Amino acid sequence: MGDSSILDGVFDKFVNGTKLFKDREALRHDYLPEKLPHREEQIKLLGETVAPVLKDARCSNIFIYGKTGTGKTAVTKYVLSHLEFKAKEYGSPVKFCYVNCRMTGSEYRVFASLSQSLGAAIPFTGLSVGEVFDRFRNSLDSTRTIFIVVLDEVDALIKDRGDGLLYELTRINETLSKSKVSIIGISNDLRLKEYLDPRVFSSLSEEELVFRPYDAGELRNILFERSKISFYEGSLSDAALSLCSALAAAEHGDARRALDLLRVAGEIAERQGAKLVTEEHVKDAEKHIEHDRVMEALKNLTLHSKLVLFSVYHLGKSSATTGEIYDVYNKLCDELGAGLLTQRRLGTLINELDAMGLLNAKVVSMGRYGRTKKIRLEISRTLVKEVFGSDVRLGHLFDKT
């Protein structure tokens, strides 16, 4: 078994090679550190707002704004877990439920997971939304509870389903006799209030909390604190740390991004058997993360989305219009014997690919010659080839080109 000798090498290298990581977990974004640097003020404010709960009163609804990776979720979880601890100490009937609306998906599933956190079983599907809401309310009112609902990424819910859920939630206290509900809404989108019914918005934002993006210096401090836990002393260069901070600061001060860069850079360095994480490793990490992201996205596309992407690739121009793409797509469907979608549908698929950062679509007017979208590939051509070349249904298309 020659294979085992290869593996031996791999394992030996892993065990005996230089180790850089002391505790890799500390770099994951769901890791909740003991200290959250540069968010002391927000912690204090949020704490003050929820504190009345300990005296059996309902706390104000709170709206939290801030871009991704500014610590909204971390601060909220941090404060609430401390609150839960205190509540036990004082014997207050406080419960909270954290729901990520984007992950959870639909209104139905948000209520389902709220109900489940209260111990009521809800099927995956089959009930009307109203029914689920009633069950939620009933199980809530069966015991005296002060319930804090955290709706993370709440904008995801509102944009395509309206504010019905929020409206019901803000009014639920009127129909509860024993229990009370407070809502903490978290949003990445600062313009959210434009989408919301003003009544819902005003009731939801009794308090407001804004999270500014971190600057490079702050990110550096955050990374430094984490690196003390996650790396052995002397295995991380200052330059690498600074580069991670700078890259993430350039991308709207996203701490999550900074932590990812640092973790992946460490992994790359460790695999190479290096004793020190350097700037080079960070640069490699940046490419690596992007590469993975794109590959993952490409693999999970539906056949038609792949065909759209491939059509753009096949046109080979720097930018194509919707009509041109539809023509190519049409021929492609014909060749594959696949059913073809309408141009209307194609338009939304293009928009989806644009949102994923695989394509870039811009509406432009060509005056007399109409109004359309200019569409470019956002990813390298070699990457498209790499993925689709091995695709069962698309692979043969590359033989000719």
Added chain:
DNA sequence: CGTCCACAGGAATGACGGGCGG
């Protein structure tokens, strides 16, 4: 200055697979 292209993108509607409760 109006026309008119080549679409954009909203709204309504339908088909379909999944999963209820009775």
Added chain:
DNA sequence: CCGCCCGTCATTCCTGTGGACG
């Protein structure tokens, strides 16, 4: 098993529109 409701994908029909051309 039936009738009902869900979410998702897709179609059909539609109104809206920036700006080069005449």
